[in-house]
Amino acid sequence: MMKNAAILIVLCAMPAAAGAESLSSYRIPESGTSVDIPASVFTDEAGRPDGYGVQYRTGDGRADLTVQAVPNDGSSPAAFLARKNPPPGIIYQRVAPRFFVVSSTRRGKIWYDRCNFGSRYVHCVLINYPAVEKRQWDAIVTRISHTLSGG
Template sequence: MKTMLKTILAAALALSATPFVARADSWSSYRIPESGTSVDIPVAIFTEMAGKPDGYGQQFRTSDGRADLTVQAVSNRQGLSPAQFLARKDPPSGIVYKRITPNFFVVSSIKRDKIWYDRCNFTRGYVHCVLVNYPAAEKRQWDRVVTRISHSLSGG
């Protein structure tokens, strides 16, 4: 009986995430004029403005508040490398995925049942970032969306 209940709950959760995946075909480019940061955003998923981050940009969230997206550009007048910039942010020790190159870094992990994913690209003068938080239980449904957001990130 418990196994059957778990199966039904898992199926219900998967179906509840399906509308996000189905609506991920409506994308728009979001641009930060001050820095030249540009990224594709699934506008049917992230429907609400959710505030301003440090530097330039915008925070967005889903209508039910279970996921959010921050597009951000911050000054890098000091010319920090991706590794130096990340170290100064003092990321948590339990990072599940980390990739650092001369031009960008990506870090991701799980905190309080949510996956957090951060990618920052480095160009002369600015760090261009996307930060996405979404339910860990919906990882498969979000993978394609997060990948497209991440790969579309560019800067002036």
């Protein structure tokens, strides 16, 4: 019982503490996309997405973050989202004239995607994290989402 309590404290403390720390800026030079990222949470580069950008993950691999910019072909946020063919069962969706946000749960993880539409590029953040840690990740996801901008 004590061992399980210690594991739970460690799992809960890391994201909660990260919500209170300072953020590091990441910028995609080609598109002007910028976002602030908690560098002590997303510590490992994990590859490159389509278009421009970078993928990060936590040191233990349980969560990941993609910062991405793709050329804007003039599609509305609704048309762009529909073309991406999101999985069924979206729990949260907000589509506005200049952005969209979608989120749901799949295979024990929450996935969260936000894309802001600029004149030349679509600027996106995609975050996947354990559903059982939702409350601990809420502040991190909100902070990252609110700092997303494009040139």
